[in-house]
Amino acid sequence: MSNANASTKPAPYRLAARTDAHQATIVDLGSVKIGGGQPVVMAGPCSVESESQLLNTAYAVAEAGAHMLRGGAFKPRTSPYAFRGLGEAGLKILAKARAETGLPIITEALNTADLDLVAEYTDVIQIGARNMQNFALLEAAGRTGRPVMVKRGPAGTIEEWLLAAEYVLATGNPNVILCERGIRTFENATRNTLDLNAVAMAKHRSHLPVIVDPSHGTGKWYLVAPLALAGLAVGGDGLMIEVHHDPDHASSDGPQSLNHEHFADLMEKINQQYAQPVAREVGLN
Secondary structure, eight states: OOOSOSOOOOOSOTTTBOOTTOOOOOEEOSSOEETSSSOEEEEEOSBOOOHHHHHHHHHHHHHHTOSEEEOBSSOOOSSTTSOOOOTHHHHHHHHHHHHHHOOOEEEEOOSHHHHHHHHHHOSEEEEOGGGTTOHHHHHHHHHTOSOEEEEOOTTOOHHHHHHHHHHHHTTTOOOEEEEEOOBOOSOOSSSSBOOHHHHHHHHHHBSSOEEEOHHHHHSOHHHHHHHHHHHHHTTOSEEEEEBOSOGGGOSSOGGGOBOHHHHHHHHHHHHHHTSOOOOOOOSOO
């Protein structure tokens, strides 16, 4: 009995599709290669709250072995009264943290009006889950020439997610990363349902690297580590982990953030199972 796919219909996302013409994409940031065979860990706070807060965590995640620093300068929030980021001041703090630790940075662009500003500072532009089908933003992000990470929307199908990536690829920008961050289901014990099926399926259908976000995927800090390891086990190319020096007093997403000690423990497990430990000297430049 053949295991061949009976359907010969071509995928609607022809640039993102895994075919003989498309080798696995590696997004090369110089010191970091996403999709290169070793897990890449993007870590940092949900929001940039202050210079001291971000630098504190940036040094901690760098010393623990993280490869990239994440942090939001522009934050999409359900409530308009919640902390929505520091804007350009937050981008400048991220840039300072990169200069001091050597970690490339990833941060979110919320709209086309702020896109050029974000692209000026960041190494990777994140398109958040709420903007997965903001097609104008996807195309504009692609045209910046910066690598773009597309997060799956809370109700987005795998095909819709890959078609969102297609919008970026169609601009001629080949450096696209997918991110599974959980979908909204009937289950309310966790913030979202982390869809590990989608990680394996995206790797099967697409040549693009796939990052797993167990922080948003669960909303519970104590579930982050096991789901992070599970995400790598099913083929994820890396992780996005929220880390804060004092999660109980974080301006956003404290309940799903690891403290520095818990993050270091997770990195030790990742290094034992999947990668060689990262030796990095920080604060010397």
